[in-house]
Amino acid sequence: MMRGMIGVFAELDSTVEAIEELKHKRLGDLTAYTPTPRHELEHAIEPPPSPVRKFTLVGALSGAIFGYWLAIWGSNYWPLVVGGKAISTWIPYTVFGFEVMVMVGALSTVFGMFYLAGIPRLTMTVGYDPRFSGANYGVWCECAPEKLAEVEAILRRHGAVEVRGES
Amino acid sequence: MATLAHPDEPRRPNIASADVQLPAVKDYEQVDREILQILQPTKAWFAGLLIALTCLAFGIASWSYQIHEGLGVAGYNPPVMWGVYIITFVFWVGIGHAGTLISAILYLFRAGFRTTIYRAAEAMTVFAVMTAGLFPIIHIGRPWKFFWLIPYPNWRLLWPNFKSPLVWDVFAITTYLTISTTFLFVGLIPDIAVLRDRETNPLRKQILAALSFGWRNSEREWRHFARAYLFLAAFSTPLVLSVHSVVSFDFAMGIAPGWHTTIFPPYFVAGAIFSGFAMVWTIIIPMRRWFGLRHYVTLNHLDASAKMVLFTSLVVGCAYIAEFFIAWYGGVQYEQDYFWNRVFGQWWWAAWIMLTCNMILPLSLFSQKLRRNPTWLFILSIFINIGMWFERFVIVVPSLSHDVEPWQWSSYVPTWVDYGLLIGSFGWFFMWFLLFVKQLPVMALAEIKEIVPPKMKHKDPHHHGGH
Numbered sequence: 001m002m003r004g005m006i007g008v009f010a011e012l013d014s015t016v017e018a019i020e021e022l023k024h025k026r027l028g029d030l031t032a033y034t035p036t037p038r039h040e041l042e043h044a045i046e047p048p049p050s051p052v053r054k055f056t057l058v059g060a061l062s063g064a065i066f067g068y069w070l071a072i073w074g075s076n077y078w079p080l081v082v083g084g085k086a087i088s089t090w091i092p093y094t095v096f097g098f099e100v101m102v103m104v105g106a107l108s109t110v111f112g113m114f115y116l117a118g119i120p121r122l123t124m125t126v127g128y129d130p131r132f133s134g135a136n137y138g139v140w141c142e143c144a145p146e147k148l149a150e151v152e153a154i155l156r157r158h159g160a161v162e163v164r165g166e167s
Numbered sequence: 168m169a170t171l172a173h174p175d176e177p178r179r180p181n182i183a184s185a186d187v188q189l190p191a192v193k194d195y196e197q198v199d200r201e202i203l204q205i206l207q208p209t210k211a212w213f214a215g216l217l218i219a220l221t222c223l224a225f226g227i228a229s230w231s232y233q234i235h236e237g238l239g240v241a242g243y244n245p246p247v248m249w250g251v252y253i254i255t256f257v258f259w260v261g262i263g264h265a266g267t268l269i270s271a272i273l274y275l276f277r278a279g280f281r282t283t284i285y286r287a288a289e290a291m292t293v294f295a296v297m298t299a300g301l302f303p304i305i306h307i308g309r310p311w312k313f314f315w316l317i318p319y320p321n322w323r324l325l326w327p328n329f330k331s332p333l334v335w336d337v338f339a340i341t342t343y344l345t346i347s348t349t350f351l352f353v354g355l356i357p358d359i360a361v362l363r364d365r366e367t368n369p370l371r372k373q374i375l376a377a378l379s380f381g382w383r384n385s386e387r388e389w390r391h392f393a394r395a396y397l398f399l400a401a402f403s404t405p406l407v408l409s410v411h412s413v414v415s416f417d418f419a420m421g422i423a424p425g426w427h428t429t430i431f432p433p434y435f436v437a438g439a440i441f442s443g444f445a446m447v448w449t450i451i452i453p454m455r456r457w458f459g460l461r462h463y464v465t466l467n468h469l470d471a472s473a474k475m476v477l478f479t480s481l482v483v484g485c486a487y488i489a490e491f492f493i494a495w496y497g498g499v500q501y502e503q504d505y506f507w508n509r510v511f512g513q514w515w516w517a518a519w520i521m522l523t524c525n526m527i528l529p530l531s532l533f534s535q536k537l538r539r540n541p542t543w544l545f546i547l548s549i550f551i552n553i554g555m556w557f558e559r560f561v562i563v564v565p566s567l568s569h570d571v572e573p574w575q576w577s578s579y580v581p582t583w584v585d586y587g588l589l590i591g592s593f594g595w596f597f598m599w600f601l602l603f604v605k606q607l608p609v610m611a612l613a614e615i616k617e618i619v620p621p622k623m624k625h626k627d628p629h630h631h632g633g634h
Contacts, residue, residue, distance in 0.1 A: 128383050
């Protein structure tokens with residue numbers, strides 16, 4: 001049974017128009033494809049803001065705390081005692097706090113991106129065409145079987161160079 | 168601005184305007200076709216790789232000899248116990264700075280000229296830091312003990328001193344290498360997907376599918392990607408500044424004359440960006456010529472980067488003059504004597520190579536004609552690379568050879584083992600870069616497509632989807 005209809009477009013504005021009509025008629029779940037980020041498509045889809053920043057914040061705070069803790073704990077556990085000097089001091093240990101903050105914060109940002117974008121994807125599931133990484137735009141509409149014909153008609157009317165159903 | 172065409176003038180090929188940065192690049196197909204043709208190996212590429220491997224073999228032979236015979240075969244001569252290895256370490260860390268500057272800082276500042284050069288600069292960063300990381304290990308003489316620098320619980324009461332700049336270095340360089348590699352790889356994911364979708368060989372297609380993590384160019388993926396990329400850039404920006412500041416602390420925390428100065432962190436960071444841009448030119452200018460990419464790396468791009476080089480050269484020059492001034496104004500005899508010895512005494516030749524290459528020759532970039540002359544920029548980049556290596560020589564050697572104790576003043580002459588490892592480091596660096604150029608896109612396909620006007624059904628820019 002077909003799960004949806006995919007349209008391959010050569011022009012950006014045609015893609016945007018097709019998305020706007022499909023969205024207006026609420027025919028199914030839409031996924032837009034583009035070889036490069038385009039604000040026009042983002043405006044047409046109107047997605048919520050990316051929550052990647054939450055991963056960044058948690059990672060950066062954890063990293064900073066771990067960096068300071070490592071230096072303080074290491075100094076206290078194996079102390080290098082120098083007369084007149086504190087065993088642990090926060091000024092030089094800011095180097096560790098900062099570097100580990102950047103490392104963990106950046107890595108958790110990438111982890112957040114992977115998690116939210118749903119990658120790694122081990123298999124190429126339905127609703128993709130290799131032309132989307134080259135020069136073409138695309139719209140994948142996952143919908144109920146009785147709406148497939150209408151979706152196909154909309155995609156063709158807006159100038160899709162190829163429309164096909166995928167199951 | 169002289170580099171932009173007037174809006175009323177008919178547009179000439181390859182002359183940018185405010186809205187069209189790459190006028191000779193018409194569509195996305197052209198971007199993929201022209202940049203991916205670089206991946207085809209050529210005779211010149213094999214010749215370059217052979218030269219790099221020969222240099223690397225010389226380096227490996229020198230290192231093997233040093234491991235067998237001991238550190239005495241290097242040119243160390245007490246009290247000069249830092250030499251070519253530390254100089255070359257600082258040199259390669261510096262080279263590694265321009266990549267992240269171009270990819271992160273210029274990204275945050277929305278500098279358009281970065282788009283076509285940042286991938287090569289990022290790759291250069293990763294390979295330069297990989298090269299730099301070898302030198303502290305070579306320098307310690309017993310490379311199999313390198314892990315003693317890393318803090319980990321053990322029962323030998325061996326725990327690094329967290330107040331030592333050398334331990335800060337381990338953390339800074341490790342973080343920089345990790346984040347630079349991550350930044351490079353994350354940016355590559357959409358471009359690897361392009362390779363995957365065009366690949367016909369099943370095995371290579373599977374490898375590329377795994378490396379692209381199943382990227383599909385969906386709006387959802389791009390949305391999270393763009394946000395993550397922005398945060399990576401925001402993290403990398405202070406990281407660039409911190410890493411060479413930390414490297415400068417290796418010197419500034421010491422009490423040798425010429426080292427113990429607060430000017431070192433900004434001085435090192437400016438010098439690193441200066442030398443890194445020069446190395447970008449050394450790589451990019453031949454590439455744009457050999458691979459026919461003059462319409463991607465345009466004269467406008469070279470002109471803009473030349474202005475960065477000129478600016479950082481002026482900062483570095485100002486730092487050199489400030490060092491002399493502070494030595495004179497501070498009134499400390501050892502400092503004054505040291506700087507005199509550096510410029511007019513024992514090390515005059517090294518200091519004048521540094522001053523000529525880093526301060527005097529870059530002044531030519533005040534001329535727009537020379538800023539837009541790729542041949543001159545390439546020649547200048549070689550001089551700057553040499554000058555910046557000598558800058559580190561001038562920082563490391565004269566301070567140690569002319570310390571506060573006159574009875575131990577001495578000299579330093581590198582041996583063939585030192586030079587072998589220096590040459591080997593260039594072989595190692597260029598081997599990685601040449602392999603990268605033939606395996607992955609050296610220019611960012613997705614970002615270049617972002618500045619190429621998309622195909623439109625309606626020519627009216629105010630219609631849906633207009634840009």
